[in-house]
Amino acid sequence: MNAFHVDGHAADRQSWVCSTARSRAAFTCPLGCLCQVSVATGEEAVRTLGATERARRTSVVTRRSCAVPGRRVVVFLAFVTMGGPGGPLALTMGHHMVTPCVGGGVGMGGARRGAGRPELARARKRLGLSQDEVAEALWVSPTTWGRWERGRQEIRPVYRARMAEVFGVDPAEVERWIEGAEPVDTQAWLVPDFSDLSLPATVEAAGRLWRCDVDPDRRHVLAALPFVPAALGSWLSAWSYGAPAASAAHEGSGVAVGLADVRRIVEARQVFGQMDHQFGAGLVRPAVVDYLNTTVAPLLRGRYDDKVGAGLMSAAAEMAEMAGWTAFDLNLHGQAQHYFGQALRLAKAGGDALTGVLVLESMTHQALHLGWSAQAVWLTQAAVDAVERADAPPRVIAMSLVDGAWATALHTRPAETGDTHSAKRIQRQLAQAERLHAQGSTDRDPAWATWNDEPELIARMGVCWELLGEHERAAECAESAVRDFAEKRPRSAQLNRINAAEAYLSMGEVEQAVDSARAAIPLASSLTSVRSVERIRTFSDRLEPYAATIQVKEFRAHLNAELTS
Numbered sequence: 001m002n003a004f005h006v007d008g009h010a011a012d013r014q015s016w017v018c019s020t021a022r023s024r025a026a027f028t029c030p031l032g033c034l035c036q037v038s039v040a041t042g043e044e045a046v047r048t049l050g051a052t053e054r055a056r057r058t059s060v061v062t063r064r065s066c067a068v069p070g071r072r073v074v075v076f077l078a079f080v081t082m083g084g085p086g087g088p089l090a091l092t093m094g095h096h097m098v099t100p101c102v103g104g105g106v107g108m109g110g111a112r113r114g115a116g117r118p119e120l121a122r123a124r125k126r127l128g129l130s131q132d133e134v135a136e137a138l139w140v141s142p143t144t145w146g147r148w149e150r151g152r153q154e155i156r157p158v159y160r161a162r163m164a165e166v167f168g169v170d171p172a173e174v175e176r177w178i179e180g181a182e183p184v185d186t187q188a189w190l191v192p193d194f195s196d197l198s199l200p201a202t203v204e205a206a207g208r209l210w211r212c213d214v215d216p217d218r219r220h221v222l223a224a225l226p227f228v229p230a231a232l233g234s235w236l237s238a239w240s241y242g243a244p245a246a247s248a249a250h251e252g253s254g255v256a257v258g259l260a261d262v263r264r265i266v267e268a269r270q271v272f273g274q275m276d277h278q279f280g281a282g283l284v285r286p287a288v289v290d291y292l293n294t295t296v297a298p299l300l301r302g303r304y305d306d307k308v309g310a311g312l313m314s315a316a317a318e319m320a321e322m323a324g325w326t327a328f329d330l331n332l333h334g335q336a337q338h339y340f341g342q343a344l345r346l347a348k349a350g351g352d353a354l355t356g357v358l359v360l361e362s363m364t365h366q367a368l369h370l371g372w373s374a375q376a377v378w379l380t381q382a383a384v385d386a387v388e389r390a391d392a393p394p395r396v397i398a399m400s401l402v403d404g405a406w407a408t409a410l411h412t413r414p415a416e417t418g419d420t421h422s423a424k425r426i427q428r429q430l431a432q433a434e435r436l437h438a439q440g441s442t443d444r445d446p447a448w449a450t451w452n453d454e455p456e457l458i459a460r461m462g463v464c465w466e467l468l469g470e471h472e473r474a475a476e477c478a479e480s481a482v483r484d485f486a487e488k489r490p491r492s493a494q495l496n497r498i499n500a501a502e503a504y505l506s507m508g509e510v511e512q513a514v515d516s517a518r519a520a521i522p523l524a525s526s527l528t529s530v531r532s533v534e535r536i537r538t539f540s541d542r543l544e545p546y547a548a549t550i551q552v553k554e555f556r557a558h559l560n561a562e563l564t565s
Contacts, residue, residue, distance in 0.1 A: 116151045119177040123167055124149075128194040128234040137166045137230035168225045168334070194238035194345060199245040199309070202349045203252075203300045206316065206342055210293040213323075213335075225334025229367070229375050235341055236382045238348075239356065245349050248309030254302035257312060261299055265315035266447050268295075272322050273451065277489040281329035282528025288323045292316075313350025317343045318448060321359050328366050331530040336366060353390035357383050357400060358448050364403050369531070373411035380404035393444045398437035399452045402460045405429040406467070415469030423468055430461055455484035459496050466503050475503035491532055494523035498535045505542060514543070514551045518558065525562045533563060 124134050135145040138159055147153035155163075155178055164171045212218045268291060275284040296316050304312060324339030340363045347355040360383040367376035383400045386392075392400075405426045414423035437457050441449070462477025478500035485493035497520035504513035517539050524536045540559055546552045 117149055117178060121149045123177055125195060127167060127231065128238060129231060130234065133230040133233060134166070137228050138162050165226050166228055168221070168338070170221075194235055194242060194341075197238065197242050197245060197345070197348055199248060199250055199349055202245070202313075202345055203250070206300060206320065206346060207293075207297045209338065209342055210289065210297055213289045214293045222335045222338065223332055225338060227333040227337050227366075227370060229372050231337070231341070232363075232367075232375050232378060235344060236378060239344055240382060240385060242348065244351055247306050248304075248313055248350055249306040250300075250302070250304055250309055252301045252303055254298055257299050257302045257304040257308055259308055259311060262308065262311040262315050265296060265299075265312075265319055269315070269318045269322055270447055270450075272319075273448070274488075276322070276326060276329070277451075277491055280491055280527035280529030280532065281326035282530075285323065285326035285330065288319065288326060292319055292323060310350045310352065313346050314352040314355045317346035317350065317352065317355045317359065320346060321355075321362055324359075325362050328362070328369070329529050329531045331534065333366065333370065337363075340366070353386040354392055354396070354446055356386045357390065357392060357396060358446070360386060361399065361403060364407060368406060368410060371410075373407060376407035377404075377411055380407045393442045393449070394436040394439040395441060395445060395449055395452050398433040398457060399460070401429045401433040401436070402457060402464065405433070405464050406460060409464050409467035413467065415467060426464060426468060430464060433457065433461070455481050456492070459485075459492065459499070462496070462499055462503075466499070466506065471503045471506040475500050475507070478503060490523050491527050491529055494520045494527065494532050495535060498539050501539055502542070505539075510543075510546050510549065511551055514555045518555055521559055521562050525565070 124131070127134070129137070131145050131149070132142045135142040138145070139162070140159065144153065148155050160174050160178065161171060163174045163177075167174070209222075213222055272284055272288050272291075275287075296319055299312060300316060320339050320343035324336045324343060327333075327336035327339060340359055343359045344356060344363075347353075347359060360379050364376050364379040364383065367373075367379060380400065380403050384404060387397050387400050408422060408429075409426050412419050412422035414420070414426070434457070437454065458477045459481035462474045462481065465471075465477060466474035478496045481496040482493050482500065485496060497516050501513045501517035501520070504510075504516060517536060520536055524532045536559065540556055543552045543555070547556075
């Protein structure tokens with residue numbers, strides 16, 4: 001948006017071309033609160049405000065109190081003739097915030113010149129981001145962010161609102177950082193903080209996240225969080241190179257914890273995993289979060305030695321990963337990212353690289369689903385490093401290799417670019433994964449590795465073959481996975497029916513593609529999985545070039561009827 005000045009005040013401006021019909025425009029307070037200024041446009045505005053088509057400019061000022069104490073938002077409205085006399089009117093709307101001076105010198109810029117904004121810098125560091133990374137997340141240059149932290153440049157309202165999204169806090173909290181009126185309430189933080197990897201800090205942060213997720217008044221904050229790819233770099237750095245806690249022992253005020261308690265958490269995670277595969281995340285996720293808050297959190301606050309503590313951290317990490325995975329399946333991607341980050345931190349506290357592989361695998365699948373291919377490559381590289389540190393069993397290594405091939409294929413897209421070097425590298429990874437997986441299970445396999453069976457390997461390989469342009473091979477893999485998944489893992493069967501349909505469509509076999517996708521509709525409508533519904537709708541969009549055919553018309557009508565019912 002462009003800056004302009006009214007009465008010496010800088011304001012942000014947005015313009016719309018007015019129609020002759022009566023309509024209304026709503027201006028939302030830049031601080032993100034619910035107050036709005038509603039103004040008339042078109043003929044009604046011309047009549048009400050006394051503007052005419054020949055007028056160069058007629059403006060009116062509306063003052064409105066903001067939800068943030070001590071603030072007002074001044075909204076400027078102006079009508080400007082576009083293209084000469086008789087041309088359409090452009091409604092120009094701008095605003096600035098009026099803030100009472102404190103000690104002389106605090107204005108719209110937010111901070112005193114020279115004093116800087118230490119709470120803003122502290123907020124960034126608690127998120128574990130560099131200035132370059134947070135600038136990327138906010139879509140500004142690192143130079144601009146540096147000036148903001150030093151208090152040398154005002155922060156426009158659109159970026160204040162974006163900060164609230166990126167940092168996962170209320171807009172009023174961002175205003176306190178910028179204005180420096182009072183210290184930040186660190187209890188409001190939910191973002192995984194990798195700056196302090198001590199056991200007490202890890203336990204406290206995990207409990208705070210879980211309490212928030214079961215609180216009816218606060219869980220909406222988590223659900224609204226955005227996915228922040230810029231956070232992944234610093235998380236992976238802390239995971240790989242950060243100093244772990246000296247000991248996993250804890251002398252808390254809670255109950256004494258033993259290995260039997262740890263085993264129960266692991267077993268519960270397996271049960272939740274089966275329910276998730278069978279029914280989708282919508283059914284199981286509330287139970288997982290409640291279990292974390294009512295069962296796992298009290299154990300983390302209890303008393304345990306180093307051996308029990310290491311096992312407890314690993315089990316808690318697996319359960320937190322389950323909560324993240326179910327949020328991912330419901331398309332709550334910011335919330336899922338927070339849980340994955342917390343799970344990674346718990347695995348770090350327990351010194352458990354193998355459980356870290358599980359978390360990194362789930363984070364990779366989320367990045368792949370969202371199309372963040374470069375970040376997916378980073379995550380798979382971190383997983384391979386963790387596999388080496390943990391001396392992982394063959395099946396775990398095999399799945400890490402397949403995920404690496406998948407990420408590389410999505411990032412390089414050899415079928416589209418003709419990148420033969422990447423294609424050969426991906427094929428080698430797939431062949432190596434197949435050989436390792438054929439070695440079978442060992443007594444060192446973690447409980448969660450039971451899901452990494454041959455059908456799962458074949459399904460993931462099928463996606464890689466599709467990205468390599470080997471559509472027939474991709475269809476064969478997907479069809480094989482559907483047969484093996486049908487009984488015990490219906491969601492996986494449904495997703496692989498869509499994979500098969502996409503492969504057939506790539507081969508030009510429209511009728512076969514539609515038949516495969518049609519078979520996936522009943523499960524999409526019965527499973528509580530937003531991701532499954534999204535996948536089949538995305539496939540339906542791919543059918544647009546064939547929209548006039550009878551098969552596609554009938555498929556789309558059937559899909560809409562089933563999902564609506």
